[in-house]
Amino acid sequence: MSGLQASALPTSARSLCARAGAPGGTAVTSASATLGHEASAAALLDRCRDRVRPALVEAVGRLHPWTGEMAAYALGWADPAGTPDPGGSEGKGVRQALALLGAEAVGADGGDAVPGAVAVELVHTFSLLHDDIMDADAVRRQRPAVWKSYGTGPAVLAGDALLAQAVASLAETPGPRTAAAVRHLCGTLTTLVSGQAEDLRFEERPWSGPGAVEPDQYRSMAEDKTGALLGCALALGAILGGAPDRTVTALDRAGRHLGLAFQAVDDILGIWGDPTATGKPVHADLRQGKKTYPVLIALAGGGRAAREAEALLASGRRIDGETAEHVAALVERAGGRTGTRDEALRQLDAARHALREAPLKHSAAEELDVLFTHLLDRTW
Template identity: 70%
Template sequence: MSRAARTAPLAPEAALTTPRHPFTRPPADTARAGAVLARCRALTHPALVDAVAQLDPWTGRMAAYALGWRDPGGAPDPTGSGGKGLRQALAVLSAEAVGASGTTALPAAVAVELVHTFSLLHDDIMDGDPLRRRRPAVWRAYGVGPAVLAGDALHALAVQTLAEAPGERAPAAVRHLSRTLTALVRGQADDLRFEELPWTGPDAPGLAAYRAMAEQKTGVLLGCAAALGAELGGAPGATVTALDRAGRHLGIAFQAVDDLLGIWGDPALTGKPVHSDLRQRKKTFPLLAALAGAGPARRELAALLDSVEPLEGARAAHAAALVDEAGGRAATRAEASTHLEAARACLAATRPAPAAARDLDALVGSLLDRAW
């Protein structure tokens, strides 16, 4: 199978018709999922620290701040957060799923975590978001120019880390990461262009276009994480492909849940203000799904979104209620569930090692109702 075939875009209709697979074992084991993430973070952290130590002191300080280790002045910050580490966990678990040690995947785990951090850093600049994980975003703490430079440094370090991985599969892994980086740029470009499109009418983005954007912006990196773990673990091409596609489905589901949290999430857990996506009028799945329907709630929501008045306070709360009434919340949960089910089927097709299968199943099962 060609490398290009391994990263072919998902066909949305295929995901919608994926049958239920016995890999599913509800209800979600959130305690196990948390323990799995913690184990993978602990395994990856020393290698991540070693990688960041290769940067010059200035960009290294900004990187350590972005990763939640340090405060803006460079002192240890016990209140900082580096996130849950989903991508590094997928790399580790995919290596274990194909019978390799989790340590085999460390260059992949570090690389995808660095890419994720760089993408968040640049994303905050483009969106003008002042906060990330309840702290000032890097651009607010250090300035736009330094933040751009820190992101570039993380990008370059990710490629270097993977290129220096031992074994004959490193070149293939670097090629996969390079394709992923190109796809990430495309997804971010589509996301930015969406903001210039109207909410309704023939030029409005539909759900299929949003799904394709979410795959590029979020899904490809999760797919890459899973694929790289298997690649460095010596898995055959068909297994690498299946794990890549599982990660892509997980990414679309993750983005859908992220969209729910952007409207209804708890600020204490998400680190974002309540109704943050509504206030910014971001074209997210719940809004597009609500606008794709019919009825008075849909019409009132469209009028609110087209209004020049700010969506703040009671107006934002009312808009959120209209999205719910028009079916946007239910449609988004259904979208996430569909892609989680598709991810489970892809994972099951690889016949993963039993312990890794249990860990992956717990992780997948925790994503629909996550609060972070």
């Protein structure tokens, strides 16, 4: 069985429960404990990035020079002129870390999972390029999005190139498990597209009445759009590490639950997050009229605040700064913020439960738990 114990959440997760008013939270952790956890997670991410980086650089280097330049910018390696940027806004590398830890958790060497780590990182970057265009998001990681720096057509092309290279990088991996890994990645890509399609269609659906988006429908979309790739990362590590199907399935399920938790926190930050941390304006999701967890949970709960928020959102009027602030307050009053925190913690617990169902190596399982908690331990 896994080295994770079913007894209690790690300290930092208990502090989240306390701040959220959720069951299980009894006290806020000390600053030193929180900093210690953050340092452990940061060191873990650094270790995995360092191991994957040479192969990732090689994969991007195979692209056409122009699409490769855009990919390097998207990955935070270069500025818009193509000049190497050591201080660039490189992502944390969560998905590549999950792939390596997935292999280590089943008793393999993390190096076995490097091709899978490269593939999921390239797919993730591809999805961000295309999502920013579809959502008209002009900023990514506190820099202009690729489509703002290079143009819409070039950004689409760069995304296509990254997707093709992701599949190629995995397919070219020698060994008996490559075919299974490629099949799993391709299935995940189909799921990602389905999730994005639903997300776009939600924008056209009404805020209330027949056809309104229900929280369960949003949860299903978020699992496809966000959870599937996190699950795929863990699963690819397990597949390339030689794990049996049952273990692969358990790790995939853990990643999917983790993705739902991550999306819930992201939705909180999309309304109430600090712009200096999120890189987006305050109340950004409300200004864009996005149907997210907090709003849908608030509207589903009913009550005066929910009805007032619904009327403002459904009015068709532009949501300016003052209106967005008012709607955010109504959503919070109607329970949207607390309900979304509770959802994040439920999904985190479900992710841990899935890990406990698999026969994982003790030390790697503990590192997965550290990373899981770190992904939710943001300013929310």
